[in-house]
Amino acid sequence: MAAKLEKPVQELCEEIREDGSDTRTEESLGHIEEEDITFFDVDLLVEHGIALDDIKQLKKSGINTVKGIQMCTRKKLSTLKGFSEEKVNKIKDACGKICPVSTAGCFLTGLEVCEQRKQLFTLTTGSKNIDKIIGGGVESMSITEVFGEARTGKTQLAHTLCVTAQLPTDTGYTGGKVMYIDTERTFRPDRIKPIADRFELDSNAVLDNILYARAYNSEHQYELLNSVSDKFHEEPGMFKLLIIDSIMALFRVDFTGSAEMTERQSKLGLMLSKLQKISEEYNVAVFLTNQITTDLQYSLINDLDIKPVGGNILAHSSTTRIALRKAKGNVRIARLFDSPKLEEQEVEFVIRNGGVSDPEKTE
Ligand SMILES: Nc1ncnc2c1ncn2[C@@H]1O[C@H](COP(=O)(O)OP(=O)(O)OP(=O)(O)O)[C@@H](O)[C@H]1O
Numbered sequence: 001m002a003a004k005l006e007k008p009v010q011e012l013c014e015e016i017r018e019d020g021s022d023t024r025t026e027e028s029l030g031h032i033e034e035e036d037i038t039f040f041d042v043d044l045l046v047e048h049g050i051a052l053d054d055i056k057q058l059k060k061s062g063i064n065t066v067k068g069i070q071m072c073t074r075k076k077l078s079t080l081k082g083f084s085e086e087k088v089n090k091i092k093d094a095c096g097k098i099c100p101v102s103t104a105g106c107f108l109t110g111l112e113v114c115e116q117r118k119q120l121f122t123l124t125t126g127s128k129n130i131d132k133i134i135g136g137g138v139e140s141m142s143i144t145e146v147f148g149e150a151r152t153g154k155t156q157l158a159h160t161l162c163v164t165a166q167l168p169t170d171t172g173y174t175g176g177k178v179m180y181i182d183t184e185r186t187f188r189p190d191r192i193k194p195i196a197d198r199f200e201l202d203s204n205a206v207l208d209n210i211l212y213a214r215a216y217n218s219e220h221q222y223e224l225l226n227s228v229s230d231k232f233h234e235e236p237g238m239f240k241l242l243i244i245d246s247i248m249a250l251f252r253v254d255f256t257g258s259a260e261m262t263e264r265q266s267k268l269g270l271m272l273s274k275l276q277k278i279s280e281e282y283n284v285a286v287f288l289t290n291q292i293t294t295d296l297q298y299s300l301i302n303d304l305d306i307k308p309v310g311g312n313i314l315a316h317s318s319t320t321r322i323a324l325r326k327a328k329g330n331v332r333i334a335r336l337f338d339s340p341k342l343e344e345q346e347v348e349f350v351i352r353n354g355g356v357s358d359p360e361k362t363e
């Protein structure tokens with residue numbers, strides 16, 4: 001089922017503003033083409049002989065698309081109620097008929113991968129300096145993690161991204177909605193207004209496009225991800241960013257001591273695997289904030305004086321990791337710590353009322 005994007009936020013803002021103060025026009029922004037993203041709904045399986053009850057069962061477990069099924073192992077699918085090995089095989093075969101390109105065992109050429117990656121987009125962090133070291137901004141279909149001690153700007157970055165995700169660009173990105181999962185109760189709608197003003201967006205329209213959920217414990221945080229994929233499925237192509245601030249806070253409370261560490265890491269692994277799938281299935285950017293701890297041995301090996309929590313499971317799941325630290329006044333330092341394609345570098349940024357931006361001299 002093909003899904004067309006509705007109006008970009010900028011257009012909505014222009015409609016909402018009565019005083020006509022917004023000077024942005026389509027000409028000034030360049031022509032923005034609507035994205036054409038094709039999702040294959042699990043409902044299509046009915047045409048390939050899959051029972052409605054089984055489709056219902058898939059949806060109940062947060063699997064709404066054919067790609068979602070293809071990203072699940074047969075073992076995982078067979079844990080669903082009434083799903084025998086034979087049934088799982090039948091469903092997998094049906095998916096292969098609907099969407100053969102991504103069927104397991106089908107290789108793509110490097111050029112085809114290049115073509116596929118054209119649907120990726122990047123979101124500006126509000127700081128050109130940070131955007132530069134992470135390759136243009138926070139990228140869709142991948143997980144970006146920022147970690148640092150308190151007051152280094154992790155939540156401010158999350159708030160800034162809530163706004164910039166809604167900003168159309170002259171590269172054809174139309175802007176979109178944001179899903180915000182808050183585990184620390186630090187989301188502040190009133191922080192959005194000055195940031196929206198800075199980017200000349202209507203703050204009410206911006207707030208209306210942020211879907212907020214408070215997670216109360218690590219299990220609830222995991223369950224919320226099913227609602228996230230349901231929502232992304234309900235409004236295909238509309239959501240561009242999923243934020244979790246912070247990924248580890250509730251896990252650290254719910255699992256204490258070394259005896260519970262294995263269980264914690266295994267649950268964390270499930271959550272991160274789900275996040276990775278969501279980011280690919282719906283072409284959204286996933287932005288996680290993370291806490292730190294001190295570990296002298298780790299610091300010596302990695303040339304950092306802090307260590308992100310979450311261990312190897314989180315380290316391997318995050319595509320891009322950025323370490324933040326404080327400098328003088330409102331200045332902060334961001335260091336690209338782990339990236340599949342870029343060298344490690346560090347830059348300065350500042351936190352202002354208008355959100356994260358660059359220090360004066362580089363703006
Ligand atoms: N409106 C604003 N204008 C300028 N600076 C602000 C504004 N609001 C917050 N800050 C600054 O942002 C910093 C806090 O950043 P943030 O809340 O992102 O920290 P954090 O890294 O998320 O910390 P924690 O680990 O405690 O969650 C503080 O130094 C605060 O003064």
Ligand SMILES: [Mg+2]
Nearest residue numbers: 154155184186
């Ligand atoms: Mg915070």
